[in-house]
Amino acid sequence: MDLKFEQIAGFPKSLSETPQHFCPGCTHGVNTRLLAEAIDAMQVSETIVGVCGVGCSALLPDYLDIDMVAAPPGQALSVASGLAHEIGDSGLVFAYVGEGDLYGRGMSTLMHTAIRGEALSVFCANNLNTGMSGGHMSPTSLVGQKTASTPEGKSAVKYGIPIDFTRLLTDIPKTSFIARFKGFTAGDIKKGREYIKRSLLVQKYQRGFTFVEILGICPTNLEMPPTKAVQWVKASTSGIYPSGILKTPEMGRIQ
Numbered sequence: 001m002d003l004k005f006e007q008i009a010g011f012p013k014s015l016s017e018t019p020q021h022f023c024p025g026c027t028h029g030v031n032t033r034l035l036a037e038a039i040d041a042m043q044v045s046e047t048i049v050g051v052c053g054v055g056c057s058a059l060l061p062d063y064l065d066i067d068m069v070a071a072p073p074g075q076a077l078s079v080a081s082g083l084a085h086e087i088g089d090s091g092l093v094f095a096y097v098g099e100g101d102l103y104g105r106g107m108s109t110l111m112h113t114a115i116r117g118e119a120l121s122v123f124c125a126n127n128l129n130t131g132m133s134g135g136h137m138s139p140t141s142l143v144g145q146k147t148a149s150t151p152e153g154k155s156a157v158k159y160g161i162p163i164d165f166t167r168l169l170t171d172i173p174k175t176s177f178i179a180r181f182k183g184f185t186a187g188d189i190k191k192g193r194e195y196i197k198r199s200l201l202v203q204k205y206q207r208g209f210t211f212v213e214i215l216g217i218c219p220t221n222l223e224m225p226p227t228k229a230v231q232w233v234k235a236s237t238s239g240i241y242p243s244g245i246l247k248t249p250e251m252g253r254i255q
């Protein structure tokens with residue numbers, strides 16, 4: 001009997017073979033692979049340029065085998081906008097930034113880049129804390145969450161409630177494709193792979209500002225083993241940061 005084998009998985013060409021140094025259980029590793037798979041699927045490894053933010057995201061250039069630029073704190077989208085203007089239609093530009101960097105220090109830059117509708121794909125790794133500084137509160141840290149700067153738990157009275165920036169961006173007219181997924185559940189990772197690809201496709205053929213937030217796990221700063229961290233984030237963010245497509249160029253805001 002003739003058996004035919006088809007390769008259904010493999011090592012993405014755009015993923016470098018450098019061993020990764022993310023902490024065990026960290027979702028940055030999953031995110032890096034999904035980016036590499038999307039870049040391979042689009043066959044743009046020679047023409048795409050990535051910009052990484054600070055903190056743990058700054059390790060990305062070591063792990064992706066493409067051209068990448070490191071940006072100063074809060075300014076990943078300024079650097080990415082400049083590159084997008086320079087490169088024009090001959091390539092794609094994406095930024096990969098943690099939420100402490102993008103929503104905290106970079107909030108004004110994020111809003112103005114979206115308002116201008118720069119042709120970029122922005123991927124935000126939202127792990128509910130600013131990992132770079134050792135786990136301080138970020139704009140998405142949950143009420144009651146213990147962080148390095150809120151050891152008693154984040155107080156809504158003192159610091160306000162967490163802001164859903166992904167939803168906020170859907171109200172800006174020049175944003176086009178916006179989605180969010182959890183980088184720690186199999187079903188969501190499958191959807192996320194498509195969201196990342198779609199954001200690059202929209203950038204390529206329809207232009208406009210595209211945005212995908214990846215809800216992630218930082219077991220180190222949550223001070224939990226990875227499996228417990230997954231359960232905690234899943235339960236605590238349910239209804240606060242829902243997964244799905246929030247806006248498309250064809251339908252506008254859908255969530």
Ligand code: SF4
Pocket residue numbers: 021022023025026027028056127131217218219220221
């Ligand atoms: S500190 Fe947190 S975000 Fe950074 S690599 Fe470790 S687990 Fe990941």
